[in-house]
Amino acid sequence: MDQPQYSLDPRVNRLQLRESGEPVEVQEGENWNSFEVFHQEKRGAHHEHVGCVHAPNAQLALVFAKEQFARRKKCVNLWVVRSADILAFNAEDEDMFANNAEKTYRDASGFKVMEKINQFKKSTHDKK
């Protein structure tokens, strides 16, 4: 029997990996999870993604997140979400987000209103 490979990291240690490389089944809750952390700077503001923590459950993830992400920056609340619970598109599906060339009118950046607004402001100001 191979000796289990010990690591100082409990997330690794708990799996009891063996040198023979036989597959290890990971039971839900046995291994630690990654949690994404969202930080709210002031009441009513949106929560902004700031990073992740590792924890055995959401409650401890929140406790950890408080020191990792709320100590150096103003904070009124935090969210933690298990990284595995986030659903995202595959990288190769990125082409879905591409706009066709003739639809540039959809790009908000295509609008050049600021110039007109400034012109209008100037003209009303001049009239006064």
Added chain:
Amino acid sequence: MTKNDALARMLTAMADDALIQGHRNSEWTGLGPIMEEDIAFSSMAQDKIGHAWALYRILQEELNGEDPDSFAFLRNEKDYRCCHFVEYPNGEYDFSLMRHFLFDHAEAIRYQQLRESTFAPLRPLAEKLKGEIKYHTLHANAWITQLCRAGDESYARMQSALNICFPLALGIFEPDQEAGTILEAEGIYPGETKLKEMWLDRVYNLCAAAGLNLPAESSVTPEYGGRKGYHTEYLQPLLEEMGAVFRSDPQATW
């Protein structure tokens, strides 16, 4: 004994507890079981040393005390008033966590009462520390609950740590008859016995929720002595290490 003497005794005991506990917690920095916990524990160690500093400042400003740095680092062992509980070495993480749990709930109750103290400088301080202490107890509760539910070995270690810590924790509330009578009469705080009762209620309920058996107070001998200047063999080496940098150049400004 004057009211100010009694106050100085109380503040010194509180500050020394925070300083020594803070130093012990800081000994986990870089050695914590996982990175996130290492950071959290170190951060709380800094908070504790900040609490000690704030109390030494009150001693200096309101009660003609010494400069906080020299008072913290240059006293003789017998002039420290911390309880034995905070002096003990960190041991395994179960001991450190249990001490953190029992000690910080005692702090939470003490500062909660001091928010209504007749000694005015303590009121804004107690208000200011409220949030930090709330996080400390939240952190402790989360770990205790987690570890008590994490399997037989984990649960057994938490229960054993509680059995070891309990008589030591009672030492936080070591009575000081002479000073206590004055402080209670002056409405400065409700007294160690009252605080201990409130703490026992609170800790009992939290332990019960985690499935831990809090030993009966009558079944143990509280470890007293610290408040009178009698300390364990662990304090002197800690003081030497803690003050080494400061003593190397006491005139330096920080």
